[in-house]
Amino acid sequence: MSAGRGGGVRGTRLPRAVRERQMMDAAVHTFGRRGYRVASMEEIAGLAGVSKPLVYLYLNSKEELFTACVRREARALRASVRDSVDPRLPADRQLWAGLTAFFTHTAENPDGWAVLHRQARTHGEPFALEVAAMRDEMVARVASLIGAAAREAGTAGRTPELAARDMTGLAQALVGAAESLAGWRHEDGTVSARDAAATLMNFAWVGLGELLRGERWTAR
Amino acid sequence: MSAGRGGGVRGTRLPRAVRERQMMDAAVHTFGRRGYRVASMEEIAGLAGVSKPLVYLYLNSKEELFTACVRREARALRASVRDSVDPRLPADRQLWAGLTAFFTHTAENPDGWAVLHRQARTHGEPFALEVAAMRDEMVARVASLIGAAAREAGTAGRTPELAARDMTGLAQALVGAAESLAGWRHEDGTVSARDAAATLMNFAWVGLGELLRGERWTAR
Amino acid sequence: MSAGRGGGVRGTRLPRAVRERQMMDAAVHTFGRRGYRVASMEEIAGLAGVSKPLVYLYLNSKEELFTACVRREARALRASVRDSVDPRLPADRQLWAGLTAFFTHTAENPDGWAVLHRQARTHGEPFALEVAAMRDEMVARVASLIGAAAREAGTAGRTPELAARDMTGLAQALVGAAESLAGWRHEDGTVSARDAAATLMNFAWVGLGELLRGERWTAR
Amino acid sequence: MSAGRGGGVRGTRLPRAVRERQMMDAAVHTFGRRGYRVASMEEIAGLAGVSKPLVYLYLNSKEELFTACVRREARALRASVRDSVDPRLPADRQLWAGLTAFFTHTAENPDGWAVLHRQARTHGEPFALEVAAMRDEMVARVASLIGAAAREAGTAGRTPELAARDMTGLAQALVGAAESLAGWRHEDGTVSARDAAATLMNFAWVGLGELLRGERWTAR
DNA sequence: CATGAATGAGCTTTCATTCAT
DNA sequence: AATGAATGAAAGCTCATTCAT
Known part of the structure; x- marks a missing residue:
């Protein structure tokens, strides 16, 4: 047989x-x-x-199987992003690299991304916590990049300070924007990972107000 | 018998x-x-x-019941946002009003927001389409606000134009950021709707780069 | 209202x-x-x-309602057949008249006939008994016509007798043949009540006639 | 969970x-x-x-299970009848053999017969069609036996011909008579398969014999 | 290493039937 | 005379899970 x-x-x-x-x-x-x-x-x-x-x-069991899937995909996504970022670069360059890796990875692993972003968060505590941890880590990472950027700008003393909570809020916004753009790319199909990353860097780093004045963020 | x-x-x-x-x-x-x-x-x-x-x-049936829920909650959210926005105001003020209403409504109707944002999008075409339509409408609305802001700035000729697709991308980012902040508020519990809206306006309108230089978006 | x-x-x-x-x-x-x-x-x-x-x-109740339907339709069918038969006529003419009435009535009341012939017999004792009684009555009536025919033929003494059981069997066959032809008419749609009755009279009566004269079919 | x-x-x-x-x-x-x-x-x-x-x-599913039952019982009944008939015998002997087999099989498999005759025909198209096909096949077979008998009798030229439709009508009558007798046997319990077959052969064949010789029943 | 055989529990859905007005 | 509101009971079907081999 x-x-x-x-x-x-x-x-x-x-x-x-x-x-x-x-x-x-x-x-x-x-x-x-x-x-x-x-x-x-x-x-x-x-x-x-x-x-x-x-x-x-x-x-x-089904539950353990799903948990294993969530862990594996979370680990893979984290690794892709982490490996793409050189911590010796300036903050905006690090963010650019991380976003590009994020958009690339999610596009190459749509099912894995669906498991993390859609399914795990929707189906109850055991899984949602797992994925929330990963997301929180990303948010914290982005928040710390924002902090680094503040130090780089050397504006610490002169300007109204950005409290930790503010930075977390901004990081949350940025991560949410990235997730949304990943979904948009998925539907649209014609937007490259770099396009998406560029859109987001302009949006986040330069700001709509500046954008409208002709300002642009560039890799250099 | x-x-x-x-x-x-x-x-x-x-x-x-x-x-x-x-x-x-x-x-x-x-x-x-x-x-x-x-x-x-x-x-x-x-x-x-x-x-x-x-x-x-x-x-x-269960399916019809769920569809009815999705429709009702979508209608309610749309109404809250629409009713809060005065179309005669400048674009940034409109966005501010809409975001505040969005954060208020989602915080006051967490279950409805969960149905729309988490459940309906996760559970197959019939429902996902319904909610995708509402979201696309919001994205389009935001994109048109961005277009209006460009005209208000009177920069149409002098600056690199923002193509329709660019504006859609930016709007997608902004909407995703808002969704993310709504979730964050929900977990955190201490962030007011105005705080969230302010964070997002600063993030989006002013840009991180400017923010770090001390620039702030204000309601005036 | x-x-x-x-x-x-x-x-x-x-x-x-x-x-x-x-x-x-x-x-x-x-x-x-x-x-x-x-x-x-x-x-x-x-x-x-x-x-x-x-x-x-x-x-x-549903049960009583159905019973009422069965009774009403049984009564109507019986009445149609009975009213068409003149008991002073010879047996074959009585049978002819009864069959014609039967085919006419069932064609004009297809739903009633379906209730009697298909539904009531299929759905358990309480109803099946009701309809069985009516059918048995019809069988008995046909059997007695066969007996009458035997007397009319004046063959009682000379030929092998038809026992009561034989006559019942023949009557059962005849009634079954009539039911079958009623269904056939219903499907075919082009056979008139008289055609059906004629087919059956030829089939049954020519045969019965010989039978009554002492003719028998044998395996050799 | x-x-x-x-x-x-x-x-x-x-x-x-x-x-x-x-x-x-x-x-x-x-x-x-x-x-x-x-x-x-x-x-x-x-x-x-x-x-x-x-x-x-x-x-x-219930539907498939029932269909499988109908098919199995139909196949079994067909096989019983077919296997009992030697096509080299004269038509009346073939009919006799087939009827005996039919009465034997239905008596030995009362539930199967109930499924075919009562349930399948009563419960909607999918099943009714299945069983109608089998019955039509039987009717056609009987009709062709009647045709063969006509040829055997060599009466083709001399007597009023039996049109195909007439033969179908007679076959319908005969099959209905057989079904009715099968039910009668079932209730009565004391009638052997040979008795039932003999009753029907007498009823049908003696009649058919005369029919084939040109005899007709008329309203006068 | 790998599978065929088997089941407890639960879910959606339908229906005959009744009560209060 | 007539109806809107409401429910107990049961049926079809699916699924995660296990045992014996």
């Missing part, structure tokens, strides 16, 4: 790590498109090319 | 319009907190103080 | 007998086409132009 | 083919006695000694 050729055929014996990856891929795909509740273990197992009990053997 | 017994005691025999409102309120509450799939009709009926069949009699 | 013109308008007050007739008509129509279980009281009440409670007030 | 517990005790872990048969048997029994709408999947599952979900796993 088993096939002699190996490779994707149902019943073929594969090392656990490989199987687990197949399952997670299938799960991210299915959860991302259908949603946590609508996706069934049957569907996921089928897409992974294994039987349901094997999924349970390796991943224990 | 006989069937249902019928005719219990629970109901206080109210006119249909009243009952329907109670049901919709219960549904928005439940859908907003538990999610479309997890919420059960039984739960909703119980919260509304009626039996399940009455919910079906008046609202037909 | 009530209309001033009377006649079919919901809410109009009509004498009980009239209302009851409307309800029965609607019920026969609905039961005949949709079946006892599928037909809902709501549907019947709607078709009759009244509210559900009124149906209950007059006819008590 | 966890759901079903699963994995009970009832099942004796049988191969699918066996279980499927048990379910079909239970379904035919239940549908035949209680009717399509009244029979519940729970009842059928219980009678088959399994849980409801297993019935759905194997047979998909």
